[in-house]
Amino acid sequence: MHIPDGFLPPNICLAGYALTGGVTWYSLREIKRDNYTQANIPKASLLTAAFFVASLIHIPIPPTSVHLIFNGLMGAVLGFYAFPAILIGLFFQAVMFQHGGMSTLGVNAIVIGAPAIAAHLIFKQRDKLPLASDRFLRKKQAVTKILSFAAGAGALLLSATMFAVLLVTNISPDMDVNAERTAILISMGSYAIQAAIEGVFCVMLISFLEQVKPELLRSSSNNY
Known part of the structure; x- marks a missing residue:
């Protein structure tokens, strides 16, 4: 899902950098409002390393x-x-590792990073549920699992859709356009399977954290 150098025209690459700059600024502004920065930065570093390795x-x-x-x-x-x-x-x-490219770094950040923010907005809907009690505990656990799956699978599907649209609409005329378009559309089926895998993994990890270390989910709460 990483778009390499040379696949996109310069104007789209520049637009990607502009959008990435704006989203980065907005994210940093929200992070400054976080009351648990010292605890969340190491967690972000750990997941950055996991993302770096998993994508390879x-x-x-x-x-x-x-x-x-x-x-x-x-x-x-x-x-x-x-x-x-x-x-x-x-x-x-x-x-x-030349996984992706420097000219397309901004575009890749939007394709992969923007859906992550969408996943955050989906998952934080759990905060609208009543505080856990004997009456609402099972309901909240079930809803949390549903939202976890929606966040994990939905973000991947959104990224795959953005990725496919960018490639399909920017196929070089020097290539076999029909063959390339067909290959890209077929790959969407593989991404649908991957979305289900990542959704299940997200449910498993968040359910585990909720049981043993619920404070690790604190950055997804209304503390900004």
């Missing part, structure tokens, strides 16, 4: 292969910390 692991899903993203998980757990964390991870992937 390819899983074969015929007729292609996909790599884990976990942007929905990062959005659910980190909140607005997720976007700068993803941006940093993408930068080091491009510099160290």
Whole structure:
């Protein structure tokens, strides 16, 4: 899902950098309002490293292969910390492994990072539920699982859709346009499977954290 150098025209690459600058500024502004910065920065660093490694692991899903993203998980757990964390991870992937490109860094940050913020907004709906009590505990746990899956799977599907639209609308005329378009559309089926995998993983991890370390989900609460 990382778009390499040379696939997009310069105007889209520049627009990607402009949008990334705006979203980064907004994310940092929200982070400044966080009351738990000292606790959340190490957590963001840890998940940045996990994102960096996971995106380099390819899983074969015929007729292609996909790599884990976990942007929905990062959005659910980190909140607005997720976007700068993803941006940093993408930068080091491009510099160290040429996974993605420097000219498309801004576009890749939007494609992967913006859905992470959307996942945060989805997951924080759990805060509208009543405080846990014997009466509402099971309901809140069930809703949390649903929102976790929606955040994990939804973010990946949104990223895949943005990725596909960008590639389909910018296929070079020197290439076989129909063949490339068909290949991109087929890959969407693989991303649907990956979305389900990431949604389930998000449910499992957040359910675990809720049981053993609920304060790690604090950045997704209304504390900004």
